[in-house]
Amino acid sequence: VQLQASGGGLVQAGGSLRLSCAASVRTISDYNMGWFRQAPGKSRELVSAISRSGTNTYYVDSVRGRFTISRDNAKNTVYLQMNSLKSEDTAVYYCAADYSRRLSTPSTSRYEYDYWGQGTLVTVSS
Numbered sequence: 001v002q003l004q005a006s007g008g009g010l011v012q013a014g015g016s017l018r019l020s021c022a023a024s025v026r027t028i029s030d031y032n033m034g035w036f037r038q039a040p041g042k043s044r045e046l047v048s049a050i051s052r053s054g055t056n057t058y059y060v061d062s063v064r065g066r067f068t069i070s071r072d073n074a075k076n077t078v079y080l081q082m083n084s085l086k087s088e089d090t091a092v093y094y095c096a097a098d099y100s101r102r103l104s105t106p107s108t109s110r111y112e113y114d115y116w117g118q119g120t121l122v123t124v125s126s
Helices: none
Strands: 003-006 009-012 017-023 031-038 045-050 057-059 067-072 077-082 091-099 120-125
Touching (some): 003 091, 017 091, 031 067, 031 077, 045 067, 077 091
Parallel strands (some): 009 120
Antiparallel strands (some): 031 091, 067 077, 091 120
16 A cells, blocks of 8 residues: 655745545555644544545544544545644645444554555645
8 A cells, every 4th residue: 555645845934735545455445544744753543534435524623623534435535624724734645545344433642553654745844
């Protein structure tokens, strides 16, 4: 499984970005998907996750209400819409995939994820 994240860049505080993660698999519907981020000097944290079916999602408290995760299984792609960006959102963002039997429960531990993309840098200027 190869994951290709894109969409990062430089944006002013209050702006928006949309990250995409394209998966090279037969079907992404077999995988729970997640977006993680890692800021300089900090550990990698889960930002958001979505179940295989897309019916259930998870958000870390700091982004809830500002970020939206979604998936298009027909396109083998997962998205992270990021609005009202803050300087503290600056980080390298990684998408990850968990081959899961669970259809409707997102994976919320980094140790559940089997495959990782290369990361895309998001820089928010204040």
